Amino acid sequence: MKKKETIIPRSIPGLLMFLFCIILSIVIIYPLLWIIMSSFKDYMSIYQDVWGMPEEWLFSNYSRAWTRGISQYFLNSIIVTICTLIGLLFVASTLAFGVTQLRGRLGYAVFLAVMICMLLSPQVCVLPLFILLRSVGLNKTYLAMILPYIAFRLPMSVMLIRSFFVGISKEMEEAAVIDGATLWQIFYKIYVPLSKPILSTVTIMTIYYAWNEFLFATILVDSSSLRTIPVGLMVFRDGLMTEWGVVMAGMVISCIPLIIVYLCMSRNFIRGLTAGSVKG
């Protein structure tokens, strides 16, 4: 009864759709392959033959991109991403824990105050934030990115972590209370270890956000030595107008970390980006 399944559909409509998906895949993949290919060429060989393979593979484009600034941007991005991640995980999980422990109206009020922030887009706050950070002198430090990043990722993270905390059975907690455990011990020894799945989701969302964030990084930071990769690439392009190969090498380098994270934990990654359905 059952027909043998093949990769390519047998029916005409199925085949047409399959072809359509193939074309769509080419439209998506080809530009990326082209970037990788061209990142090994010099300007003249891109100019003479846009489509061709490099005659001579210029690995030097990569080392030039790295020494011409990408290494600094890369380091900055790593520092900002890691600090944002650590700060956010701590602040979001304590806040979520606090909300689940608060009894009565206060818990509800705190949660609402957090959730309302979700209605706010970063664009609305960026001018006052700029003035605020400048007036306290933080605009020349990494904190000019880290603190706003934590603040703007907090509502979504708290929402996800809280909904996980609420589902944790109360038995262990009650037993711990009888044994005289403090709130901090309950949080640190029971809730956090049990919540690894949701914390890893939040981790991926945060890495993705902090690595790619552009608006705050370009406006709030007033120091060329603190540029993260998204901002640095712009400067890089302006500085190397005709050296397309080197610019493209820089672009490829900047994508590698997230692609590695994706390859290592693709299931988690997709869950991280679809949880809460809020991208970047």
Next chain:
Amino acid sequence: MNTRKKNLGAFIFCIPGLLILAIFVYFPLIENIIYSFQGFSLSSTSKEFVGLDNYKELFSDPIIWQSIKNNVLYAVISIIFQVMFGLVIAAILEDKVFRKSERFFQTIFFIPTLLSLTVVCLLFEFIYNPQMGLLNSFFEAVGLDGLTRIWLGTRDTAMLSIIAVSQWQSFGYITMLFIVAIQKIPSDLYEAAIVDGAGKIRRFFTITCPMVKQMFFVTMVLTVSGAFTVFNEPYILTGGGPGTATMVLSLHMYQTGFVKNRMGYASAIAMLIFVITAVLSSVQFFSFGTGKEERE
């Protein structure tokens, strides 16, 4: 008494988070409201109260209307190409005939989501390059020389070219959201429909569409509010030009504040963005709750 003590302890856990939100979200929002009634520049020491002047200017500023028009165009095209088209592609990939190839296509469509917007924008700058960009070379190679143009430098094509960048990047993400939603539909619904003799298209409209209604709604709000806050693409690719052809609200706000140095008026533009996006997200927030569906 005991509850009160416990509440105090629990509240201490909330303090770091609440402080950060107060300083970096609530305080700037309030400041922004105050600024929008003032006139000042970044270097000025005093702020002059100007009443509703900034808001009056909003309504007579032709660039605002141009920006809103572009934002709306952005939203409409994103709804068609990401939400509608994404749903159809998700349904196709979830069909049985694609069982063997689904993961392959899914992975490929998702790849652009991994790249940062700056990288994608720079990539399209190379694609749109008039002399040696991929797009013009492609048209020349297939003999359609008439279609080549200066994509980002011509009034008619600049905005559409910028919008195309987002479609390329985000459609796979939206498709992925729909795939997640479709996979949650109980399969006996489809089996029952097959027994009743419903064809594939019929099943799409009578089962798939109603069952992913909530996700449809989430993605709509997501793309529309994304369209009204878009900044990076026009900032990187055209800077709003040629003329004001690709100006959008956030970019207009940025240029008014940091280039023309009129912070008061820029804050009024920010308030306009605030009202638009807050209305959109509260619709989502209060009627469905953000992404409750996708939560584990």
